[in-house]
Amino acid sequence: MGRRIVLLVTSPRLPAGLLTAEAWDLVRTHRVCAAVGNPQAEALRAVGIGVAPAAPVAESLLREASAHATVVWLSGPDGDEALARDLGLRLARNPGLAELELMYGSWDPPGARLLDVVAVMERLVAPGGDPWLSRQASAENEQAHQNFARYLLEEAYEAYDAICAGNMDALREELGDVLLQVVLHAKLGAAPGDEGGFAIDDVAGDLIDKLVRRNPHVFGGVEVKDLDEITANWERIKRSEKARTSLMDGIALSQPALSLAAEVLSKAESADPELARPAAPVAAEQRAAMEAELGDRLFSLVGQARATGLDAEAVLRRVVLDLMDELRHEESAPPRQ
The missing domain is CATH 3.40.1010.10 (Tetrapyrrole methylase, N-terminal domain)
Structure with missing residues (x-):
């Protein structure tokens, strides 16, 4: 042999x-x-x-x-x-x-390298790891999450830029940077003695539970006819989870004012169909011209605001926040007889 x-x-x-x-x-x-x-x-x-x-x-x-x-x-x-x-x-x-x-004899399952990410983060913030990172993430630092909050936003914007540019190599890198922020904040949430703290497994577990719960057509045997019914189920389950009293609840107020305005209008339209105005179909060339004209008008308004010492972002945000207050007031008002 x-x-x-x-x-x-x-x-x-x-x-x-x-x-x-x-x-x-x-x-x-x-x-x-x-x-x-x-x-x-x-x-x-x-x-x-x-x-x-x-x-x-x-x-x-x-x-x-x-x-x-x-x-x-x-x-x-x-x-x-x-x-x-x-x-x-x-x-x-x-x-x-x-x-x-x-x-x-065995293979890495999909996502196995995520375990390595968690291990590397543990090493970085531990004594003997990265001095700056461990100091910022120390249990004594009550502002740890706030110290890193802007980096989470920056990395998300950079990932968005890569998507818009269609640059898959850059997107791969930027998604890694976003993941770093997720793992870092989860590590900060697990600081010893942190009342109400959480660890990365808690974050992952909550996400899994949410996805399973909100997709009963996949995990619960619920039969659906079309995508509209799937979306309706998702929104219904989401409302029951959050116990929100207003359509304005849950809107991210820190997002840019223009996207905030669009989301508020979308929420308002979902509650009052009369506000919804279905877009009339337009040819591609006409749509391009409309987009260019709208862009020029918005840019011009920003220029006018600067010329008069106004902050266009802050002005629009204030208007949108006032509208949200009005909508909340209308929701809480007794129905008209």
């Missing part, structure tokens, strides 16, 4: 001992070796499988293969790439020594 060396590679992000059936058959049948401290080795020993300690060098495994015909090497968390490369070169020069085989 020919000599064989099997490099058994497993995911360091899954519990040790969680292997495929093929991998279990392999380690039960053949000689198994691993470096000292390998977590997979400890898991196998716990169920009665012998694992011999060995140095992660090619010569050691070649000796084991010579003595036992087939030897299984439990790769470490980093995959032992240097060992695999060295073995590959040795066997390429002298293929008669042994056959080299790579087997995956």
Whole structure:
């Protein structure tokens, strides 16, 4: 029988001992070796499988293969790439020594690298990590969330810019920066002694519960006829969750005044169909001209505001906030007889 060396590679992000059936058959049948401290080795020993300690060098495994015909090497968390490369070169020069085989005993599930993101953040904010970040995120800093709030907004804008530019490479990077902010704020929320605190698993768990709850046609067996019914279900469930008393509740007041105005008008139209004015279909060329004209008018208004010492953003925001107050007052007023 020919000599064989099997490099058994497993995911360091899954519990040790969680292997495929093929991998279990392999380690039960053949000689198994691993470096000292390998977590997979400890898991196998716990169920009665012998694992011999060995140095992660090619010569050691070649000796084991010579003595036992087939030897299984439990790769470490980093995959032992240097060992695999060295073995590959040795066997390429002298293929008669042994056959080299790579087997995956487990794989990273989708999203596994998110665990690494959390681990890296833990290291950064811990003592001995990044001094500036750990100081800003310390439990004694009651303004920790506020200190980083503007970065969350900036990164979201940069991701939006990448989307508008159609730059997928930039979008990939900027989404990572947004993710950094999410993980960071979750870490800040888990500060020791923080009453009402939360951790990243709480954030993820709340999101999962929300998505499942608001999509009963996917997770609850509810039958729907079309997209309109799906949207209506989402809004109905959302209203029952939030227990809001006004259509104006839940609107992000910190968003730019122009988008705030658009959202308030949209909410008002949903409550009063008479306010809704369906857009008449227009040709693409006509639409482009209308957009250019509207852009020029808006830009001109901003210029006029600057010339008179006014802040166009603040002026529009004040008008929209006043309108929201009026709408809330109308909602709370007794119905007309």
